[in-house]
Amino acid sequence: MQKGNAKISMAVIRRLPKYRRYLAELLDRGVHRISSRELSKIIGFTASQIRQDLNNFGGFGQQGYGYNVAALYEAIGKILGLDRKYNTIIVGAGNLGQAIANYTNFEKSGFIPKAMFDINPKLIGLKIRDIEIIDADKMEEYIKENNVDIGIICTNKEQAQAVADRLVKSNIKGIWNFAPTDLDVPEKVMLENVHLSESLYTLSFLLKHNRID
Amino acid sequence: MQKGNAKISMAVIRRLPKYRRYLAELLDRGVHRISSRELSKIIGFTASQIRQDLNNFGGFGQQGYGYNVAALYEAIGKILGLDRKYNTIIVGAGNLGQAIANYTNFEKSGFIPKAMFDINPKLIGLKIRDIEIIDADKMEEYIKENNVDIGIICTNKEQAQAVADRLVKSNIKGIWNFAPTDLDVPEKVMLENVHLSESLYTLSFLLKHNRID
DNA sequence: TAGATTGTTAATCGATTAACAATC
DNA sequence: TAGATTGTTAATCGATTAACAATC
Numbered sequence: 001m002q003k004g005n006a007k008i009s010m011a012v013i014r015r016l017p018k019y020r021r022y023l024a025e026l027l028d029r030g031v032h033r034i035s036s037r038e039l040s041k042i043i044g045f046t047a048s049q050i051r052q053d054l055n056n057f058g059g060f061g062q063q064g065y066g067y068n069v070a071a072l073y074e075a076i077g078k079i080l081g082l083d084r085k086y087n088t089i090i091v092g093a094g095n096l097g098q099a100i101a102n103y104t105n106f107e108k109s110g111f112i113p114k115a116m117f118d119i120n121p122k123l124i125g126l127k128i129r130d131i132e133i134i135d136a137d138k139m140e141e142y143i144k145e146n147n148v149d150i151g152i153i154c155t156n157k158e159q160a161q162a163v164a165d166r167l168v169k170s171n172i173k174g175i176w177n178f179a180p181t182d183l184d185v186p187e188k189v190m191l192e193n194v195h196l197s198e199s200l201y202t203l204s205f206l207l208k209h210n211r212i213d
Numbered sequence: 214m215q216k217g218n219a220k221i222s223m224a225v226i227r228r229l230p231k232y233r234r235y236l237a238e239l240l241d242r243g244v245h246r247i248s249s250r251e252l253s254k255i256i257g258f259t260a261s262q263i264r265q266d267l268n269n270f271g272g273f274g275q276q277g278y279g280y281n282v283a284a285l286y287e288a289i290g291k292i293l294g295l296d297r298k299y300n301t302i303i304v305g306a307g308n309l310g311q312a313i314a315n316y317t318n319f320e321k322s323g324f325i326p327k328a329m330f331d332i333n334p335k336l337i338g339l340k341i342r343d344i345e346i347i348d349a350d351k352m353e354e355y356i357k358e359n360n361v362d363i364g365i366i367c368t369n370k371e372q373a374q375a376v377a378d379r380l381v382k383s384n385i386k387g388i389w390n391f392a393p394t395d396l397d398v399p400e401k402v403m404l405e406n407v408h409l410s411e412s413l414y415t416l417s418f419l420l421k422h423n424r425i426d
Numbered sequence: 427t428a429g430a431t432t433g434t435t436a437a438t439c440g441a442t443t444a445a446c447a448a449t450c
Numbered sequence: 451t452a453g454a455t456t457g458t459t460a461a462t463c464g465a466t467t468a469a470c471a472a473t474c
Contacts, residue, residue: 008422009464009465011464011465011466012465013415013418013419014411014415016414016415016418017408017410017411017414017415018395018411020414021393021394021411035430035431035432036431036432037431044395046466046467046468047431047467048466048467048468048469049465049466049467051431051432051433051434052433052434052465052466052467054433055432055433055434059432059433061431061432061433062431062432062473062474063430063431063432063433063472063473063474064429064430064431064432064473064474065430065431065432065474066430066431066432067432079418079421080414080417080418080421081414081417081418081420081421081422082414082417086417086420094315095311095312095315095316096312096316098308098312099308099309099311099312102307102308103308103309103409105393105410106409106410106413109410109413109414111413111417149420150416150420173420174416174417174419174420176412176413176416180234180318181234182231182257188423190416190419190420190423191416192412192413192415192416192419194407194409194412195230196316196319196407197230197318197319197322198227198230198231198234199389199405199407200319200322200324200389200405201229201230201233201293201294201295201322202226202227202229202230202405203363203387203389203403203404203405204293204294204295204299204324204387205226205229205292205293205294206226206387206403206405207294207299207362207363207386207387207403208292208293208294209221209294210401210403222440222441224440224441224442225441248454248455248456249455249456250455259442259443259444260443260455261442261443261444261445262441262442262443264455264456264457264458265441265442265443265457265458267457268456268457268458272456272457274455274456274457275449275450275455275456276448276449276450276454276455276456276457277449277450277453277454277455277456278450278454278455278456279454279455279456280456
């Protein structure tokens with residue numbers, strides 16, 4: 001997929017979903033082709049950066065024409081690995097876990113929540129949509145039997161590392177971590193953090209210093 | 214607070230909450246002083262970067278000694294604007310809005326959820342903890358009467374820009390946006406996005422390409 | 427063909443790391 | 451004092467932007 005074996009920088013990777021989002025919008029509006037210059041105007045990256053970014057993965061454009069919106073949308077989806085389904089479990093069935101279980105957009109993109117896990121007896125047995133909350137004791141067994149790809153950690157920070165260790169032992173492929181702590185996992189396990197308070201504190205910094213970017 | 218009037222880069226700003234988090238942990242463990250070298254080992258930034266980062270805001274350390282953990286923790290809190298309280302409202306009382314309302318950690322850091330707003334008659338009048346869900350029609354009035362600093366957008370992407378426009382008109386100071394879209398706000402209004410699907414797609418990229426960082 | 431726009435190389439800019447004099 | 455470690459300048463590295471030949 002990517003050209004040669006050059007390592008793609010995280011900066012580029014994190015821009016890809018945004019390209020895909022704007023391309024989806026163009027598709028909706030019935031736009032069939034777009035130049036890097038026009039895309040630059042709506043997405044806010046420089047045209048040069050857009051061409052550089054895309055060229056990490058191949059030549060999707062055509063000189064004198066630009067890019068085919070549908071084809072590029074499709075290609076970026078594949079690059080991001082959105083051309084397949086992922087089985088996921090949510091660990092921690094509190095408010096955040098339930099909110100994620102209820103958020104059907106992820107499922108539409110191919111991330112299927114198969115089950116939730118919790119230690120609270122009051123929650124075990126309940127269902128969010130059709131997703132059952134199961135006793136956390138049965139997590140390892142469930143992961144192996146159901147081919148779970150991604151574990152979503154929605155516990156508090158105290159329990160997060162122990163959960164991560166158990167996910168790793170069960171051969172999980174990726175962890176999406178919402179607990180406000182940094183997890184230690186072997187490098188073969190992919191880890192993505194959502195540190196909400198860090199985001200909020202960044203906003204509060206900007207408010208205090210009245211930064212205009 | 215910051216040295217001279219040099220512009221602090223976003224890269225530095227986004228590292229500050231992580232410094233604060235690790236310093237809090239050290240405080241808990243009763244550690245009173247730490248050198249950039251030791252901190253480097255636990256936080257994973259280079260000692261050089263730590264010293265550079267902190268020196269953007271002043272000389273908090275002492276040669277031959279290192280940094281006083283409590284004093285540095287305090288100082289970073291102030292830099293981040295965590296030495297005061299912020300009145301916030303949550304717009305959109307669906308699952309995500311409710312999860313945020315229930316997450317008491319933000320309140321502990323000084324971000325007080327004063328009210329929630331929704332257009333759904335079934336939700337209006339309900340309370341999450343002691344936070345009332347109010348008819349969205351009354352939002353502008355409420356913001357002005359209650360000195361609201363931050364609006365947290367938890368609507369779907371279709372409604373997000375209209376909500377942002379109304380928040381801006383009501384003189385909100387900052388917006389924390391969870392809707393999966395980019396908002397257009399005047400530069401005097403600070404904006405911080407939490408794009409969950411972009412984070413999830415990044416994880417899926419890493420899974421597909423088996424990246425080891 | 428002439429015009430438009432890519433793909434790609436080169437130049438610039440900014441962020442990170444290294445080095446070390448200052449100093450506790 | 452001697453050792454440790456900062457604050458800060460200089461060097462390096464990486465990411466972004468500019469430029470333009472290739473080409474549709």
